[in-house]
Amino acid sequence: MTDERTTRPDGGAGSAVERERAARDDRRPTEDTDSSASEFVGEELVISYPSTSAPVIDGESLRVPPGAVTALVGPNGSGKSTLLKGLADQLGLDAGTVRLDGTDISTLGAKKIARKLGLLSQENTSPGSISVEKLVEHGRYPHRGFFDGLSETDREAIDRAISLAGVEHLRDREVGSLSGGQKQLVWIAMALAQETDVLLLDEPTTFLDLHHQLEVMDIVETLRDESDITVVLVLHDIDQAARYADHMVALKDGTIHARGAPEEVVTQELLAEVFEIDAEVEHTDRGPRIEPLRARHDDDSRGAGDEE
Secondary structure (H helix, E strand, C coil), X not given: CCCCCCECCCCXXXXXXXXXXXXXXXXXXXXXXXXXXXXXXXXXXXXCCCCCCCCCEEEEEEEECCCCEXXXXXXXXXXXXHHHHHHCCCCCEEEEEEEECCEEHHHCCHHHHHHHEEEECCCCCCCCCCEHHHHHHHHHHHHCCCCCCCCHHHHHHHHHHXXXXXXXXXXXXXXXXXXXXXXXXXXXXXXXXXXXXXXXXXXXXXXXXXXXXXXXXXXXXXXXXXXXXXXXXXXXXXXXXXXXXXXXXXXXXXXXXXXXXXXXXXXHHHHHHCCCEEEEEEEECCEEEEEEEEECCCCCCCCCCCCC
């Protein structure tokens, strides 16, 4: 699919892709405007599971743009969640280093890490009888002593998190009585109450209906626009990632195949190579839009984007 460019009277490019890039550049954090956002880097990471004979991630490095939203994308089994767990210190590294503001996080205690780095995983469990407010309170554990009650600062953080997650009307409900989408918003509120510099989200929209998916992504967008939080999330929906992320990292078989702005990463060639589909990519003011055409197979000799 070709990108037809037009020239405006003022000399600027008028194509959708350039308007899209300009819009992203306007909102993308820079070192000057977002100097308080945390630097988060994984260097030469090797990550495996006890049950695997070879590493899932083998020597990959990743620098997350400070104060931005970075989406990890790729097919099932590509290593997205494994990479996120390694970055979050939830899965031991065979080799490599994760640094937060220049400090190797392996040298920090669990509580210090939890003050700086938050993770919302796919596996979340809690007593069904606990109230929404009480669950969100648990997000404040890194900031409190074992016997400490809630301080005024804690209560303000809890109120902010509940408000941002849009679950004020659920505050007194038991978590067990909520729908799947409502529970996810409450878990996000708990992660927000932790008030970390970096927030990692593992497929936060999976299994949610479209309404709750949009609510979750609206929260992510608000964090990017109104705070210094650096967000890294695994997304199954590449269209969603292209729309909301400032930076994308595409993985296949544990290897990073592409990284950069969505309009640079989401190409017909990448969709063919990484996702094994033929597709057309349209550049719009809201990000690249993908029209899948057909699945590709190992014996497929046609090039990406070839017509039927």
